[in-house]
Structures are given as C-alpha cells and as structure tokens.
Amino acid sequence: MDLQIATPKISGFYAATKTEVAGGSAIYAIAQCVETATEANCLTCLQIGYNNLQSCLPSAEGRAYDAGCFMRYSTTPFFADNQTIDITPFFKQGGSSKKWAIIIGGVVGGVVALLALFAWRWSRKSKGVPRGDILGATELKGPVNYKYNDLKTATKNFSTEYKLGEGGFGAVYKGTLKNGKVVAVKKLVMGKSSKMEDDFEGEVKLISNVHHRNLVRLLGCCIKGRERILVYEYMANSSLDKFIFGSRRGSLNWKQRYHIILGTARGLAYLHEEFHVSIIHRDIKTANILLDDDLQPKIADFGLARLLPGDRSHLSTKFAGTLGYTAPEYAMHGQLSEKADTYSYGIVVLEIISGQKSTDVKNDEVDEYLLRRSWKLHERGLHLELVDKAIDPNEYDVEEVKKIIEIALLCTQASAATRPTMSEVVSLLKSKSLLEHLRPSMPVFVETNIAPRESDTSSSNATTSISVVSAR
Structure with a gap:
C-alpha cells in the first residue's frame, strides 16, 4: 500500500521495502x-496492481503485473536487505500513520481508475483505434512501425559498408x-517455420516494453513480405568483445571493467526477476554486450530466442563459438x-x-x-595470475578482484541449483x-570438436561433437 503511493514519486519508478511485522517476521515488497x-500513469497502474493483489491474500506470496x-x-526475502530504500519521505501525510485514510483512498482511487480504464477502452474500441500496448491495460505505446523503404535508404540498401556484424539472429546495419x-x-534470419511470422508482432511488443539502463532499447520493427526487421538504439562503442579481445584490447581500466560486470548483472536480474515476464537470454557473451558513449554495458538480443524458428539453433556448427559460454x-x-x-x-x-x-587454449599440452x-588458480590461491x-x-584492490573471480566461479558451478540468481550476484x-x-x-565446461565430413571439407558440412569436461 505504501509502495503504491511512494513509487510514482521516486526517480526511476522503482522501490523495494522490508516491513517488520509481529512475531519477528517481515514482508518484502517491490513496485x-x-x-x-x-x-500519473504510474500511480494509476499501481493502484490497479494493488487492488489485484488483494486476491492473493492470505497467501504469503503475491504478484500483480500490468503492461x-x-x-x-x-514473506520470504527475494532481494538483499541493503537493496531497500526509505520511502517515508515520499508520503505527504506521514506515511502509513493514517492507515485507514490511505486504505480508503487506495480503494476509491482504484475503483475510479478502473472505471476510467473501462471508459478509455470502450472509447478506443468504438473509434476503431488499435491498442498500442501489450496487455491492453495502460496507455503505453507499442513499437514504432518503420517503412521498409525508409530503412533501405537509411542503410544504403543494406550495404556491406554499413554492416556492423552478423550473428545467429541475422545481420546488423548502421542506419541514419x-x-x-x-x-x-x-x-x-527467417526459417521455414511459420511460427516466427505468427508470433512476431506480439513478441516485439513485449520486448519493446522492456526498459532498463543496461538493456539495449528496441525502438520498432518492420514487416515486408517474409522479411522481419528490428530497429534498435545505436551503440557507438560497439560490443564488449572489441575491448577485451579485438582492436581496442587493453583500453579498459579496472574501474570500467567492474562497472561493466555489475551493469551486466543488473540487466540480467531485471530480465529474470523484475520484468513481468521472465526472459531468459540464452546467448550471453561479450559480443552481445554493447557499450554506450560512457562505456556503460547494455545487453543486446534479449528476447530474440523466443522468435527463433524451430528449424534453427544458435547451438549449430555455424555458431559453435557460442558453446564456450553455454x-x-x-x-x-x-x-x-x-x-x-x-x-x-x-x-x-x-x-x-x-x-x-573462453575457447582459447592457454597451455597446448x-x-x-x-x-x-x-x-x-583458485584452488591454489593464485587468483591474481588470471588478471x-x-x-x-595499482588500480584495483586485490581482495575485490579475488572476490569477483570467486563470484564468477559460483556462477559456473556444475549444478544449476547451486548457482546464485542474478539478483544475488x-x-x-x-x-x-x-x-x-x-x-x-x-x-x-562444454567442449566441441568440429571435424569436416569425409565427403566434403567445407565448414557447412562439418560435424560437431559436444562433450562436458570437468575443470580438473
């Protein structure tokens, strides 16, 4: 109830609280x-969410989401205590001290909001205006529908000169x-399956409503015949792999690397636990982490695996390099x-x-x-030899580096159940x-041996052997 009031007044529209209750237990909540x-729209949406949560009671767990x-x-903690914030300054009348006034106000406000919502929906329906949101519950806009010819002109007819890269989901071009x-x-890349065509618009609406500072923003899309095109915000500094292994190798200092490690974790935590639909990326790698002008990380290609046709897989031999991360x-x-x-x-x-x-061999023997x-190196206590x-x-604290290496090893444990969640990370x-x-x-780790068939030595006819190898 308090979060419903405070969250719209907080920069970033996010708050988490821990409220102590009788018996020594606590209620953890986020909005x-x-x-x-x-x-105003945030408040209206949360009022509806608050009212919907009443149907969860007396359950010890409840969720309500809207577009x-x-x-x-x-009653079980799902975030750390140090992630809570004090929301009392955002109450005009002293927080929840006037409990009944807030309850009545919240209920009345929710009813008014619902009536206004129904009236808005009816007016939109009667006017024949298409809905611009995912679930039809708020006035959020959907993705922009770009014209094919405009995108063709912007990329000089998808010229190789403007090509930024290519991966399992298709080629990317810079466009103005x-x-x-x-x-x-x-x-x-379109397969033979019609599933992608059927699901495309709905999935794009979903992805375009994912907003986080560590996720690349999907601006819109274009459908032209069997072609499906996505338009994203442009990242001038390209992908992280260029800074770690490529032309700009060695240009990142420790502070910048730490912020990239933390920002990437935050982006994944949002996808997994904070967006109203859990999104598993499936293809996290340095090439899919882009850097903005301030070298802050933004995860790209999230949600695209849901669009991938059944007759294609980013684990095929064409994209075998990804197996180093899988x-x-x-x-x-x-x-x-x-x-x-x-x-x-x-x-x-x-x-x-x-x-x-990940796939480079340091010792040939x-x-x-x-x-x-x-x-x-971890077993021998020689963590710093990895740096x-x-x-x-002189830029980093030795203990901090050792801790982050151990966090990475916690994430790569053989048993998925023992790995931390991204919010815990x-x-x-x-x-x-x-x-x-x-x-x-x-x-x-997953090891691959790619060998050409006897009848053909081309890479397209290569066969792949996949095995799991222990770290000893």
Whole structure:
C-alpha cells in the first residue's frame, strides 16, 4: 500500500521495502513502473496492481503485473536487505500513520481508475483505434512501425559498408533515418517455420516494453513480405568483445571493467526477476554486450530466442563459438532456466578479468581453457595470475578482484541449483564483505570438436561433437 503511493514519486519508478511485522517476521515488497510512464500513469497502474493483489491474500506470496507496472510481496526475502530504500519521505501525510485514510483512498482511487480504464477502452474500441500496448491495460505505446523503404535508404540498401556484424539472429546495419537519428537495423534470419511470422508482432511488443539502463532499447520493427526487421538504439562503442579481445584490447581500466560486470548483472536480474515476464537470454557473451558513449554495458538480443524458428539453433556448427559460454545442462540436454544465463555470465566475467577468450587454449599440452585455468588458480590461491596484464595493478584492490573471480566461479558451478540468481550476484558484487561463507564447487565446461565430413571439407558440412569436461 505504501509502495503504491511512494513509487510514482521516486526517480526511476522503482522501490523495494522490508516491513517488520509481529512475531519477528517481515514482508518484502517491490513496485516498479516502466520509465517511459508519467507519474500519473504510474500511480494509476499501481493502484490497479494493488487492488489485484488483494486476491492473493492470505497467501504469503503475491504478484500483480500490468503492461506498465509490476508489484510483488513475499514473506520470504527475494532481494538483499541493503537493496531497500526509505520511502517515508515520499508520503505527504506521514506515511502509513493514517492507515485507514490511505486504505480508503487506495480503494476509491482504484475503483475510479478502473472505471476510467473501462471508459478509455470502450472509447478506443468504438473509434476503431488499435491498442498500442501489450496487455491492453495502460496507455503505453507499442513499437514504432518503420517503412521498409525508409530503412533501405537509411542503410544504403543494406550495404556491406554499413554492416556492423552478423550473428545467429541475422545481420546488423548502421542506419541514419530521415530525421538524422542513427539506429541499428537487424535483419532477422527467417526459417521455414511459420511460427516466427505468427508470433512476431506480439513478441516485439513485449520486448519493446522492456526498459532498463543496461538493456539495449528496441525502438520498432518492420514487416515486408517474409522479411522481419528490428530497429534498435545505436551503440557507438560497439560490443564488449572489441575491448577485451579485438582492436581496442587493453583500453579498459579496472574501474570500467567492474562497472561493466555489475551493469551486466543488473540487466540480467531485471530480465529474470523484475520484468513481468521472465526472459531468459540464452546467448550471453561479450559480443552481445554493447557499450554506450560512457562505456556503460547494455545487453543486446534479449528476447530474440523466443522468435527463433524451430528449424534453427544458435547451438549449430555455424555458431559453435557460442558453446564456450553455454551451460552444460542446456547444451547437452536442452534443460533451460535462468541459471543457464548465470553460467554464461560467469564465463563473461572471467573473460573481462583475464582478457582471454573462453575457447582459447592457454597451455597446448593440457588444453587449458579459461574456466579450467581459472579453477586451478583458485584452488591454489593464485587468483591474481588470471588478471589481464593490461590492467594496472595499482588500480584495483586485490581482495575485490579475488572476490569477483570467486563470484564468477559460483556462477559456473556444475549444478544449476547451486548457482546464485542474478539478483544475488548483484548483491554479492555490491557487498563490501568477502565470500568466506560461500565456496564454489568445481565447474564443468562444454567442449566441441568440429571435424569436416569425409565427403566434403567445407565448414557447412562439418560435424560437431559436444562433450562436458570437468575443470580438473
């Protein structure tokens, strides 16, 4: 009830509280609105959410979500105590001291909001105006529908000169729209399945309403025949792999690397636990982490795996490099959960710290891949030998680096159940204490052997052997 009132007044439209109750227990609660909403729209949405939560009682867990907001309470903690904020300054009349006035106001406000909502829906329906939101409950706009010819002109007919890269989901081009805005234009790869065509618009509406400072913003889309095109905000500094392994290798200092590690964790935590639909990325790697002008990380391609046709897979031989990041239970058995992203994140963290690719062999004699090398150094207490030599030793705290390496190893444990959630990872990264109470168990990694068929030596006819190898 308090969050419903305070959250619209807080910058970023997000708040989390822990409320002590009789008997020594506590109620944990969060509320959030999308950042594109106005304060009034946020309040209206949360009033509806608050009223919907009443149907969850007396359950000890409740969630209510709308296209523009999300609320959750639980008697079990689902975020760390140090993530709470004091919301009392945002009450005009002293917080919840006037409890009954707030309850009555909330109920009346919710009824008024519902009546206004029904009236708005009816007026929209009677006028034949299409809905612009996901679930039809708020006035949030859907993605922009771009004209094919405008995107064609913006990218000089999808010229190779403007090509930024290519991956499992298709090629990406730099484009300049008529109004001068620079965007990234992704032409999706279409399979034979019609599923992508059927689900495309609904999924794009969902993805376009995901707003977080560590996630690349989807601006809109274009449908032209069988072609499906997505338009994203443009990231001038390209992808993280360029800074870790590529042309700009060694240019990131420790502070910048730490902020990238933390920001990426925050983006994944939002996808997994804070957006009203849990989104598993499935393909976290340095190439899918883009950097803005301030070198802040933004995760790209989230939600696209839901659009991938059934006859294609980013685990095929064409994209075998991704297997260096893939959780063993997902690669071997197709068992998918948020913990698959956690594993991939752990690999990315080790790459950021070491400057070594996950699939590169450091020692030719023993096939010492990055994860195996990291684990052996951890067992021997030689964590610092993993640190990229391009990082100035005077820039970082030794214990902090050791802690982050151990967090990465917690994320890559063989058992998915023992890996932390991404919100727990964020808490661990922000905590000043060491991980004396947490000891990572030995990880495993996915190894691939790609060999051409005897009849043809082309890469397109290569066969792939996938195996899971322990870190010993």
